[in-house]
Amino acid sequence: xxxxxxxxxxxxxxxxxxxxxxxxxxxxxxxxxxxxxxxxxxxxxxxxxxxxxxxxxxxxxxxxxxxxxxxxxxxxxxxxxxxxxxxxxxxxxxxxxxxxxxxxxxxxxxxxxxxxxxxxxxxxxxxxxxxxxxxxxxxxxxxxxxxxxxxxxxxxxxxxxxxxxxxxxxxxxxxxxxxxxxxxxxxxxxxxxxxxxxxxxxxxxxxxxxxxxxxxxxxxxxxxxxxxxxxxxxxxxxxxxxxxxxxxxxxxxxxxxxxxxxxxxxxxxxxxxxxxxxxxxxxxxxxxxxxxxxxxxxxxxxxxxxx
Amino acid sequence: xxxxxxxxxxxxxxxxxxxxxxxxxxxxxxxxxxxxxxxxxxxxxxxxxxxxxxxxxxxxxxxxxxxxxxxxxxxxxxxxxxxxxxxxxxxxxxxxxxxxxxxxxxxxxxxxxxxxxxxxxxxxxxxxxxxxxxxxxxxxxxxxxxxxxxxxxxxxxxxxxxxxxxxxxxxxxxxxxxxxxxxxxxxxxxxxxxxxxxxxxxxxxxxxxxxxxxxxxxxxxxxxxxxxxxxxxxxxxxxxxxxxxxxxxxxxxxxxxxxxxxxxxxxxxxxxxxxxxxxxxxxxxxxxxx
Numbered sequence: 001x002x003x004x005x006x007x008x009x010x011x012x013x014x015x016x017x018x019x020x021x022x023x024x025x026x027x028x029x030x031x032x033x034x035x036x037x038x039x040x041x042x043x044x045x046x047x048x049x050x051x052x053x054x055x056x057x058x059x060x061x062x063x064x065x066x067x068x069x070x071x072x073x074x075x076x077x078x079x080x081x082x083x084x085x086x087x088x089x090x091x092x093x094x095x096x097x098x099x100x101x102x103x104x105x106x107x108x109x110x111x112x113x114x115x116x117x118x119x120x121x122x123x124x125x126x127x128x129x130x131x132x133x134x135x136x137x138x139x140x141x142x143x144x145x146x147x148x149x150x151x152x153x154x155x156x157x158x159x160x161x162x163x164x165x166x167x168x169x170x171x172x173x174x175x176x177x178x179x180x181x182x183x184x185x186x187x188x189x190x191x192x193x194x195x196x197x198x199x200x201x202x203x204x205x206x207x208x209x210x211x212x213x214x215x216x217x218x219x220x221x222x223x224x225x226x227x228x229x230x231x232x233x234x235x236x237x238x239x240x241x242x243x244x245x246x247x248x249x250x251x252x253x254x255x256x257x258x259x260x261x262x263x264x265x266x267x268x269x270x271x272x273x274x275x276x277x278x279x280x281x282x283x284x285x286x287x288x289x290x291x292x293x294x295x296x297x298x299x300x301x302x303x304x305x306x307x
Numbered sequence: 308x309x310x311x312x313x314x315x316x317x318x319x320x321x322x323x324x325x326x327x328x329x330x331x332x333x334x335x336x337x338x339x340x341x342x343x344x345x346x347x348x349x350x351x352x353x354x355x356x357x358x359x360x361x362x363x364x365x366x367x368x369x370x371x372x373x374x375x376x377x378x379x380x381x382x383x384x385x386x387x388x389x390x391x392x393x394x395x396x397x398x399x400x401x402x403x404x405x406x407x408x409x410x411x412x413x414x415x416x417x418x419x420x421x422x423x424x425x426x427x428x429x430x431x432x433x434x435x436x437x438x439x440x441x442x443x444x445x446x447x448x449x450x451x452x453x454x455x456x457x458x459x460x461x462x463x464x465x466x467x468x469x470x471x472x473x474x475x476x477x478x479x480x481x482x483x484x485x486x487x488x489x490x491x492x493x494x495x496x497x498x499x500x501x502x503x504x505x506x507x508x509x510x511x512x513x514x515x516x517x518x519x520x521x522x523x524x525x526x527x528x529x530x531x532x533x534x535x536x537x538x539x540x541x542x543x544x545x546x547x548x549x550x551x552x553x554x555x556x557x558x559x560x561x562x563x564x565x566x567x568x569x570x571x572x573x574x575x576x577x578x579x580x581x582x583x584x585x586x587x588x589x590x591x592x593x594x595x596x597x
Contacts, residue, residue, distance in 0.1 A: 024456075047455075049482060050478075050481070050482070052478035052481075052482070054444075054445075054448065054474070054475040054478060055448045055451075055475055055478035055479050055482055057448075058445050058447075058448025058449045058451070058452065058475065058479060059448050059449070059451055059452035059455065059479070059482065060452060061438075061445075061448075061449050061452060062448070062449040062450060062451060062452020062453040062454075062455070062456075063452045063453070063455065063456055064452075065437065065438070065449070065452070065453060066452075066453050066456050066457055068456055070452075084442050084445075085445060085448075085475075088439055088442055088445070089439075089445065089449065092428075092439055093429060093438070093439050
């Protein structure tokens, strides 16, 4: 049965609250189907703090200082409202607070530019101690919860929404090597991994692509990435972020500093570094950035054709 | 660095003139140690440290709360948060005066590689420093989080009045009031000044009492240099039966204790020159002589 990515995450949280009453879900007035049963069965472990991001993270810091395990659930772009509280209260003071940020990239495209958050990684990677998890399907959402729960550090969880067929069976690894191939390796994350899989499933069988879905940006498993990439000659990076804020920029940097990898062919497809002020849904905004299914297919095949 | 000669362990809070004089002497000695430390390292916020010092002495020397060494087991202690982090030197001096840790000796203030920074940061060597502050407006929210899960502990948060320009304070006050966090006390060091001007010239904070009251706090206004009044209100907070969170607005004077400092805005963070320094010490020594 297909399950919404958010519900997959909160289902794990629900199961864990049954055993661990130190978990407190702080909602910045943000809902999800599974949260209803958390509120009903564990009202003491739920707090709707209202639309007040700075206070949400300050309160969470206070809870964590008293050995509770807060999860702050909010609409992703509004994380920016509380960057100082995240930097100081969570990261500098190293408090175990998890940020559950719903709707990355252009998820809320139809709500307009205030609701886009393509630069989350670019902003948050600057703060030491913070884990950064990325979700593409219900499996990676489950993994993100379990890893954040196990970690002693604060975590940012980029939580996708929607119902998609899972990319592969559940894996505990931070790198999800969906399939292998000889022609090129596609590296992506989040919703773009879902699109990439659809595209690669539909290309003519003579083309053999690998697909690597990254579910954890920080800490990044560099050795595993290098090992995977070393099996290919061409690397195609896809990301719903501008290059300057993209995990792919950092992976590329790792490759350039490696004798065996620096001469590979690298191709990047990112969102443009600009404010998008146009009406449309997520797929439309991705199309404007050549990251929709049609353009991805066309461009990926062209890369293989032009050896 | 100066050793606080009048150190008291366990003040009986009977307000006779001897008790008050003892507290005054502690504060005066601490002001001398603060100005010496700042003059030595040529860095520090004298004005706001002096304005809140009597409040800090009242909190820590009244024995009303579990904040002293003999009670200081992290799990069981009450909690004090210095939200106006720029007055850290005042807190260090008071924690040193109750002998919480040798690390609070002001000879370590701004020492290269040391822990006593201009603004406080938690460190295993610094018991009693709960929160990293210096960016303003976060203490009440963090305190509210603690008060929410630690109903049997007392949480005291000291904020500056200028700090109240930060909207996050009001978010936190709304929340504390909604959840009836009667175990939190917000103390406002109302010295009417920010770095460049008087608060009422910049953006009016008045009527501050009505504003905070409107956010659901039981609010009182006292003279922040009157130990008797401050301690009476601390006691009232501790014994309170109501459900509302509390706020004590303490009217204070920035740089109190020396005519050189009082009323001069530059001493928010300016370091006195040699002549000013000598005059400040003279003033402080005179105060004690009286």
